[in-house]
Amino acid sequence: MNRVGVVNRAVNIPDIGDAENVEVIEICVAAGDEVAENDALIVIESDKASMEVPAPFAGTVSKVHVALSDHVNAGDLILHLDAAAEVAETAPAPPTVVADDEPEQAEAQAPSAAEQPAPQTQAGAPSSRVYAGPAVRRLARELGVDLAAVAGSGSGGRVVKEDVKAFVKQTLATPARASLAPVQEVDFARFGTIEIKPLTRIRVRGAAALRSSWQHVVHVTQHDEADVTDLEEFRASLRDEAAQQGAKLTPLPFLIKACVHVLRAHPQFNASLDAGVTALIHKRYYHIGMAVDTEVGLVVPVVRDADRKGLFELAAETARLAAAAREKKLTPNDLQGGSFTISSLGAIGGTGFTPIVNAPEVAILGVARLATKPKWDGSTFQARKMLPLSLSYDHRAINGAEAGRFVADLVATLSDIRRLVL
Numbered sequence: 001m002n003r004v005g006v007v008n009r010a011v012n013i014p015d016i017g018d019a020e021n022v023e024v025i026e027i028c029v030a031a032g033d034e035v036a037e038n039d040a041l042i043v044i045e046s047d048k049a050s051m052e053v054p055a056p057f058a059g060t061v062s063k064v065h066v067a068l069s070d071h072v073n074a075g076d077l078i079l080h081l082d083a084a085a086e087v088a089e090t091a092p093a094p095p096t097v098v099a100d101d102e103p104e105q106a107e108a109q110a111p112s113a114a115e116q117p118a119p120q121t122q123a124g125a126p127s128s129r130v131y132a133g134p135a136v137r138r139l140a141r142e143l144g145v146d147l148a149a150v151a152g153s154g155s156g157g158r159v160v161k162e163d164v165k166a167f168v169k170q171t172l173a174t175p176a177r178a179s180l181a182p183v184q185e186v187d188f189a190r191f192g193t194i195e196i197k198p199l200t201r202i203r204v205r206g207a208a209a210l211r212s213s214w215q216h217v218v219h220v221t222q223h224d225e226a227d228v229t230d231l232e233e234f235r236a237s238l239r240d241e242a243a244q245q246g247a248k249l250t251p252l253p254f255l256i257k258a259c260v261h262v263l264r265a266h267p268q269f270n271a272s273l274d275a276g277v278t279a280l281i282h283k284r285y286y287h288i289g290m291a292v293d294t295e296v297g298l299v300v301p302v303v304r305d306a307d308r309k310g311l312f313e314l315a316a317e318t319a320r321l322a323a324a325a326r327e328k329k330l331t332p333n334d335l336q337g338g339s340f341t342i343s344s345l346g347a348i349g350g351t352g353f354t355p356i357v358n359a360p361e362v363a364i365l366g367v368a369r370l371a372t373k374p375k376w377d378g379s380t381f382q383a384r385k386m387l388p389l390s391l392s393y394d395h396r397a398i399n400g401a402e403a404g405r406f407v408a409d410l411v412a413t414l415s416d417i418r419r420l421v422l
């Protein structure tokens, strides 16, 4: 009912991408509450991510129409807000993805997009060809089942939950799996005081995604070092210019640029295997995932169209994504569609590590801390800044020689970034 100067407006679930029947896991407001624009109204959770639905405008909640555990779709009514008439027509803001720090509940949740391989929404991607609903996809993720390998018994070949369970039973019954003994459960309290700390949802889901990648991808890691002495000089020379543009130039934007340059020359690294492992799907876009360490776990937002961005733009975008990840402000779009990932531990330390491929991508670059080392120039030792690089790749898609050439090109590019203009 409208009042003078105030209009009672419905707030609906905004566009949530390809998510359907998402669960309401938190209701942040009650009737009578005053909310400012962008305040969280509810939190919904799909099989890919948790998302806050923000208030599209300020007002007072007059009625909440959803309950906890309801399943909702884009366009469904959430609540009514009494709002100032002039702002009542504002379009709903998109939801933001929550890096959920709630402990995992007894009922296991599916891996989120934050820690999951980027969803394959592009035409021709393997997962898009599987005919299954979100609940079935969630179950499959929980159980680490590749849906593409499951025969669907539903109408039109749709995969139903029973198919997934039958697939698991059948797989467990095979001798190879049957011989895989579970990790022994130990009552540690027998040996001293213990404290049990539940993992965050992000970590639980991440564990499932990492395990799935670890089991499916045939991992090999190629290590090398790039002489980034000149790059570092150039970076230092750009510091003021970057600051004037509001950007902080860390090595990461250079790494993204160099990776895109080398990915162009080695397109099999910017690709995914199809479900049957019979074809490699080359991507003609360069969306670079970047691992971000947050207090609730590892999140991998994506720098879209990195090939079309300049250094300062990349610096601003990586800083934005890192901040959004830590402040739980990522949108579903920020987490989708990566074609190659960089995991930089350079600010933390280390001389090298073996990152796990962010499947269905086929390669990931791990970057450790640069160190000044003596390098023989043919007649004398020179102090050079060396950056350790570790490329993990899926040996099903890429041969060792190809990986060797990729890393050699990356080293050459980082060692002489004039090569970027070639």
Ligand code: CAO
Pocket (backbone or CB within 6 Å): 249, 250, 251, 252, 253, 290, 291, 292, 293, 294, 298, 318, 322, 343, 344, 345, 346, 347, 348, 355, 356, 367, 368, 369, 370, 387
């Ligand atoms: N060697 C030496 N110093 C480095 C470096 C490297 N390889 N990379 C970055 N640094 C420096 C930066 O230049 C910066 O120095 P100043 O403050 O003196 O300028 C400092 O380290 C901090 O950098 P940063 O972390 O703020 O920014 P970044 O662009 O290097 O990294 C991000 C951003 C989001 C990648 C990083 O913060 C992060 O979360 N890293 C962890 C990723 C992770 O957890 N990976 C493991 C996942 S499992 O594969």
